[in-house]
Amino acid sequence: MTVDKDLVHFCVDYALKNGASYSEARLVSTTEEGYILKNGVPESSVFAEGKGIGVRVIVDGGLGFLAINKFNKEEIKARVKEIIKIAKVSSKLLKQPIKLSEEKAYKDKWEVKAKIKSEDISPEEKMQYLFDLEKSLSSIKNKLPSRFFQLATSNTEKYYANSDGAELHGKIPQVFIYYSVIAMENGDAEQRYYPLGESGGWEILKRRNLFEKIKEETTVLLKILKEAKKLPKETFDVLLSPELVGIAMHESCGHPGEADRSLGREGAQAGETYLTKDWLGKRIGNDVVTVVDDPTVENSYGFYKYDDEGVEAQRRVLIKNGLINDFLHNRWTAEVFNKKSNGASRAGRFDREPIVRMSTTFMLPGDFSFDELLEDIKKGVFIKSYTEWNIDDKRWNAKYVGNEAYLIENGQLKHLIRRPVLEITTQSFYSSVDALGKKIEFISGTCGKNEPMDGVPVWMGGPYARLRDIPIGSA
Amino acid sequence: MEIGKYVVDKALKLGADDVVVTIKPAVTKQIRFANNEITLSTTWDTVDVGVFLAYKKRLISSNLNNPSLSETFSSMGGKTNLTKDSVDKFLERMTKIAKVLAPKEDYYGIANGPFKYKPIKDSYDKKIENLGEKTVDFVEDAINAAVDEGAKRCAGVLYSSFWEEHKFTSGDVEAKEKGSSINISLRAFAEKDASGHSVSVSRNMKGFDPEKAGREAGMLAKQSLNPVVGESGKYDLILGPMIAANLLYYMSYAFSAFEVDSGMSFLIDKIGKRVGSNKVTIVDDGRLENGFESSAFDEEGVPTQSKKIIENGILKTYLHNTSTAKKFKTKTTANAGIIYPQPKNLILERGDSKLEDMISQVKNGIYITNVWYTRFANYRTGDFSTIPRDAMFEIKNGKITKSIKGLRLSDNMQHVLESVSAISKDTRTIHWWEVEIPIVTGYVLCKDLNMTKSAK
Numbered sequence: 001m002t003v004d005k006d007l008v009h010f011c012v013d014y015a016l017k018n019g020a021s022y023s024e025a026r027l028v029s030t031t032e033e034g035y036i037l038k039n040g041v042p043e044s045s046v047f048a049e050g051k052g053i054g055v056r057v058i059v060d061g062g063l064g065f066l067a068i069n070k071f072n073k074e075e076i077k078a079r080v081k082e083i084i085k086i087a088k089v090s091s092k093l094l095k096q097p098i099k100l101s102e103e104k105a106y107k108d109k110w111e112v113k114a115k116i117k118s119e120d121i122s123p124e125e126k127m128q129y130l131f132d133l134e135k136s137l138s139s140i141k142n143k144l145p146s147r148f149f150q151l152a153t154s155n156t157e158k159y160y161a162n163s164d165g166a167e168l169h170g171k172i173p174q175v176f177i178y179y180s181v182i183a184m185e186n187g188d189a190e191q192r193y194y195p196l197g198e199s200g201g202w203e204i205l206k207r208r209n210l211f212e213k214i215k216e217e218t219t220v221l222l223k224i225l226k227e228a229k230k231l232p233k234e235t236f237d238v239l240l241s242p243e244l245v246g247i248a249m250h251e252s253c254g255h256p257g258e259a260d261r262s263l264g265r266e267g268a269q270a271g272e273t274y275l276t277k278d279w280l281g282k283r284i285g286n287d288v289v290t291v292v293d294d295p296t297v298e299n300s301y302g303f304y305k306y307d308d309e310g311v312e313a314q315r316r317v318l319i320k321n322g323l324i325n326d327f328l329h330n331r332w333t334a335e336v337f338n339k340k341s342n343g344a345s346r347a348g349r350f351d352r353e354p355i356v357r358m359s360t361t362f363m364l365p366g367d368f369s370f371d372e373l374l375e376d377i378k379k380g381v382f383i384k385s386y387t388e389w390n391i392d393d394k395r396w397n398a399k400y401v402g403n404e405a406y407l408i409e410n411g412q413l414k415h416l417i418r419r420p421v422l423e424i425t426t427q428s429f430y431s432s433v434d435a436l437g438k439k440i441e442f443i444s445g446t447c448g449k450n451e452p453m454d455g456v457p458v459w460m461g462g463p464y465a466r467l468r469d470i471p472i473g474s475a
Numbered sequence: 476m477e478i479g480k481y482v483v484d485k486a487l488k489l490g491a492d493d494v495v496v497t498i499k500p501a502v503t504k505q506i507r508f509a510n511n512e513i514t515l516s517t518t519w520d521t522v523d524v525g526v527f528l529a530y531k532k533r534l535i536s537s538n539l540n541n542p543s544l545s546e547t548f549s550s551m552g553g554k555t556n557l558t559k560d561s562v563d564k565f566l567e568r569m570t571k572i573a574k575v576l577a578p579k580e581d582y583y584g585i586a587n588g589p590f591k592y593k594p595i596k597d598s599y600d601k602k603i604e605n606l607g608e609k610t611v612d613f614v615e616d617a618i619n620a621a622v623d624e625g626a627k628r629c630a631g632v633l634y635s636s637f638w639e640e641h642k643f644t645s646g647d648v649e650a651k652e653k654g655s656s657i658n659i660s661l662r663a664f665a666e667k668d669a670s671g672h673s674v675s676v677s678r679n680m681k682g683f684d685p686e687k688a689g690r691e692a693g694m695l696a697k698q699s700l701n702p703v704v705g706e707s708g709k710y711d712l713i714l715g716p717m718i719a720a721n722l723l724y725y726m727s728y729a730f731s732a733f734e735v736d737s738g739m740s741f742l743i744d745k746i747g748k749r750v751g752s753n754k755v756t757i758v759d760d761g762r763l764e765n766g767f768e769s770s771a772f773d774e775e776g777v778p779t780q781s782k783k784i785i786e787n788g789i790l791k792t793y794l795h796n797t798s799t800a801k802k803f804k805t806k807t808t809a810n811a812g813i814i815y816p817q818p819k820n821l822i823l824e825r826g827d828s829k830l831e832d833m834i835s836q837v838k839n840g841i842y843i844t845n846v847w848y849t850r851f852a853n854y855r856t857g858d859f860s861t862i863p864r865d866a867m868f869e870i871k872n873g874k875i876t877k878s879i880k881g882l883r884l885s886d887n888m889q890h891v892l893e894s895v896s897a898i899s900k901d902t903r904t905i906h907w908w909e910v911e912i913p914i915v916t917g918y919v920l921c922k923d924l925n926m927t928k929s930a931k
Contacts, residue, residue, distance in 0.1 A: 038736070038737050039736070041579055042534075042576065043579060044534035044535060044579070044813070044814050045534065045535050045536070045572075045576055046536045046537070047535060047569065047572065048540070049538065049540060050540045051540070052521070063514065064518075065516070065517040065518075066517070066518050066520070067518070068520045069521045069522065069540060070520065070521075083516065083517070083518050086608060086611070089608045090506065090516050091513075093511070093512050093611070094512050095512060123572055123575055124575050124576075124577075127577050131577070145743075146737050146738030146854075182853075182855045189853055189855040189856050190853065191853050191855065263509075264509045265509045266509075267631075267662055267664070268509075268630040268631040268662035268908070270908075271847070351519055353515060387851075387852045387853065388851055388858070390850045390860060390861070390862055391862070392848075392862045392881075393847055393862070394668075397862070397881055398929075399927075401852050419852065421885075423930055424930065424931050425929045428931040451632050453908070470930075471930035471931055472930070475852065475858070
């Protein structure tokens with residue numbers, strides 16, 4: 001794979017010469033392979049190559065963006081001129097001109113190295129992995145009307161330059177696998193889906209035994225259908241697994257902490273947030289709660305060394321000991337908040353504007369083992385996995401529906417319970433956490449935001465977390 | 476575009492059984508705004524070249540988008556500079572891969588043409604190609620209209636787009652058409668938690684009314700001032716067009732033969748059975764005049780058509796391409812997706828009611844204007860929940876009594892269809908960030924649906 005660095009610099013320079021006060025260009029080249037196995041039958045495989053340039057300019061305080069996959073200088077010139085013109089016109093509606101925070105201009109080359117390059121694994125072997133997943137369910141297949149497996153591998157190379165002098169060349173391979181299973185028993189059904197994405201090569205799949213995992217989880221689905229009892233709507237202590245804590249951190253800490261939402265910029269799309277600048281230093285939860293977002297977690301699905309505005313990746317502490325501590329910033333929101341960017345600007349593709357995004361969002365661990373957390377619960381619910389979830393567009397009212405979940409009595413796990421619904425406000429959630437496990441685990445996801453939609457790979461996670469006195473019951 | 480034909484012929488020579496090539500140059504422009512200010516203007520100028528190959532039931536979807544292969548494409552109307560040599564190398568690689576893939580045993584090929592295509596009325600407007608800075612004026616008009624109605628700040632997006640699509644297949648298809656579209660989505664905020672959202676969606680300038688969208692959003696924002704947290708329970712719900720469209724969009728996966736085949740649809744084994752009240756007729760029309768996704772042909776080149784998916788509450792058909800139709804022993808509904816059949820323009824057929832009449836007949840109900848974040852606890856059964864955003868009102872004894880917030884609709888998709896007791900006469904097209912397939916719908920009255928809220 002090669003990227004045409006000269007073309008990137010040409011875009012940056014040409015925009016400056018034609019009236020932009022700031023310009024940047026990002027050339028992204030991606031190769032992808034995708035495989036699907038649906039109920040034992042392969043669907044069409046995907047082999048895609050894409051390459052394009054995203055150019056961003058500031059003109060008279062107005063912001064313009066061009067995405068083009070034609071590498072012809074004359075056409076690029078005409079389009080750059082056009083976005084400069086329209087950015088200038090649109091600046092007339094601005095009360096405050098758009099300005100970016102001043103940042104160090106890095107020149108660097110970085111790469112995530114695959115131990116086993118995915119492109120060295122043959123299409124047959126990749127497809128065989130999915131057939132093996134299917135095979136691991138063969139003994140219970142007749143009770144599983146839906147078995148859907150997907151595998152995708154990719155290599156992305158990016159070259160970024162801006163008019164401040166930054167020049168960054170990055171390469172990142174990724175692997176993504178997804179399964180979804182529906183189990184049925186006497187007309188009743190339960191579903192489980194699980195995505196796993198990492199930055200790296202084929203070794204990611206060698207490290208894990210997904211064959212065991214899918215078999216275990218699917219066997220549990222059938223048990224849920226046969227044995228799970230309804231939970232009365234009462235107050236229980238709730239023990240959440242890292243999977244549940246992870247999704248909650250993403251939805252009720254990461255998203256509300258995006259400074260562009262706080263400034264209303266996503267108002268008509270992904271929405272706004274309950275968090276305003278005044279919240280900084282105010283209490284949202286108990287002392288034990290500290291939540292960070294960190295793009296530097298090794299091999300994480302949302303890993304990067306520099307963001308898409310050339311700012312160095314760094315850990316952001318969003319909630320510190322129960323107090324709102326920071327927002328996720330890009331260079332525009334940082335300037336509005338009168339601080340430096342903390343490197344959260346991301347675009348999932350060449351043709352998307354880089355905006356404030358999460359990477360790996362997780363709650364920091366505490367001191368307890370799982371058994372210690374459990375033994376101090378008299379009447380409780382342990383939720384190990386979830387199915388449906390959602391949250392309002394200010395990130396205040398969230399819902400998580402348990403998939404595998406158990407009743408707890410006097411410190412002991414009892415029988416399975418059916419779809420317990422945790423419907424709770426953000427403040428109640430963080431204020432109810434009283435103890436945390438010592439180990440953290442991550443789950444993978446594709447985070448949705450931006451207009452047009454731009455899914456970006458993320459991780460989310462945390463330790464086991466114990467919440468006291470939560471009203472909860474079966475759906 | 477002779478390169479499209481070359482790709483088909485060359486792939487056939489290399490042993491492929493079926494080939495579909497789609498070349499789509501497109502220019503899209505966008506104005507984003509928030510807090511009554513323009514936050515970004517964008518131009519996308521791209522060409523996508525999609526190639527689908529089948530070799531002894533082994534299927535590959537690929538593209539020729541990498542400029543290292545395609546050199547340069549000229550703009551609209553254009554020829555490509557794809558060299559024969561680079562295409563040959565690409566196809567040799569793809570057919571080599573195809574030969575080692577596992578077969579999709581239940582693949583039954585693509586459609587055999589040639590076909591005749593009738594152009595679709597009002598689907599291309601040259602004026603959209605030359606709007607220039609006028610798009611900024613449209614945004615200003617919409618914002619001003621919302622502010623006039625009582626909004627303090629507006630956020631949203633305006634898109635204008637024009638494209639060509641050229642299709643060549645080994646089934647003797649050679650098709651092309653031009654299209655254009657313009658649409659605005661505007662959310663108006665009056666105060667904290669008081670907001671309204673509306674859209675205007677059209678294929679031509681004649682059908683585009685940004686001011687109207689602004690006015691409607693502004694009005695809802697003002698009407699919803701000072702909301703209080705509502706109570707959970709069973710209610711009769713009036714669904715405004717934005718929420719009705721959201722639910723129809725999210726349930727539309729279940730219409731696709733792909734999802735039926737996957738075991739994921741809540742409509743499996745229900746053809747000919749009742750799945751909704753007799754008020755419910757859902758049509759998919761690929762040829763709808765001024766339909767946002769109308770096109771003369773589907774992904775494999777079959778001429779598009781209108782079909783009833785649900786008629787008076789009875790499920791009539793799933794959506795098919797040629798291959799799924801053969802598997803299901805029926806005819807294609809011209810909804811390819813070669814892999815995933817999907818709707819073009821989904822229409823909930825109009826009724827004879829109107830919003831005011833619906834409000835007056837509700838004793839204990841809620842009027843919801845918009846939702847987001849619709850998710851399924853179970854695709855197979857259709858259990859889902861979704862969260863109202865923007866204006867929502869409590870209705871008691873035929874009158875709107877207050878603005879409310881903090882509730883969630885937690886129910887089942889088939890139950891929603893079964894609960895429909897009235898549909899308005901006025902309908903409109905909804906298409907925005909949350910509703911990615913154009914949905915034509917009006918107001919819908921549903922009986923006895925379940926609303927929940929945070930317990931703590």
